[in-house]
């Protein structure tokens with residue numbers, strides 16, 4: 001099922017601006033911590049571009065061949081001539097076949113490309129984007145093709161997405177590439193939008209979504225020294241309660257256990273608790289007190 005995109009005044013305005021930058025021929029770059037909504041926003045924008053779009057994910061093993069394509073198939077043509085029955089002639093030709101990679105596919109046909117986690121690919125792999133974005137040509141040196149470049153379709157544009165540089169397995173983006181992009185650090189979703197996303201994705205009522213969003217907000221506050229729990233934490237809590245008909249109340253045993261399972265690791269990382277029972281106590285005593293205060 002396709003997930004619906006929930007907008008807010010901030011997201012609406014950002015979408016409009018990013019669309020206009022892309023339509024003006026510039027590629028854009030969304031950056032921000034995990035779960036802040038970068039991929040959802042990129043997909044939402046790509047759909048509005050009214051062109052086919054393609055989503056790829058960077059990784060440290062990604063090579064130019066993976067992006068551009070390669071000769072990796074064979075066409076076998078066999079001709080058997082036995083017209084004169086005493087003469088048997090067999091002719092076989094084997095031809096390498098070129099298979100387009102996502103960049104050639106998207107750039108020559110004018111698609112919108114979403115390059116998620118592009119800083120997980122080696123910076124040298126991403127170098128080809130310098131000429132794609134500036135000179136509007138796809139470099140094909142060393143690809144064993146007759147042409148040394150292919151022209152880029154005028155409608156081709158890229159939405160790059162990255163996580164912060166401090167994340168494990170992330171390379172620093174090249175300055176020259178960043179210089180060609182309009183980079184927007186995505187802000188954390190506001191409380192109201194988070195509640196709407198929860199109701200929309202899980203079918204919980206507004207009040208139930210608000211309860212869960214408030215609870216996660218309190219845990220975020222207690223764990224503020226570590227990477228904040230993203231929207232995904234609220235989605236997990238909301239989806240599991242809904243699916244299993246767990247009463248959404250900090251006084252309910254089942255809900256307490258679920259919260260403990262979801263938050264123990266974060267509370268431990270933040271140095272608030274050590275053991276599972278301490279985590280449960282923390283949730284039941286401290287968090288319930290703060291929930292009452294809301």
Ligand SMILES: Nc1ncnc2c1ncn2[C@@H]1O[C@H](COP(=O)(O)OP(=O)(O)OP(=O)(O)O)[C@@H](O)[C@H]1O
Pocket residue numbers: 003004005006007011032033034035036037038039040041163197231232235
């Ligand atoms: N505006 C939105 N409307 C509906 N759902 C959203 C919205 N933004 C985020 N979500 C939901 O929140 C979750 C996290 O969003 P998303 O995957 O877009 O984040 P991200 O920043 O790309 O994360 P990561 O860096 O880990 O890939 C997803 O389940 C997504 O469906």
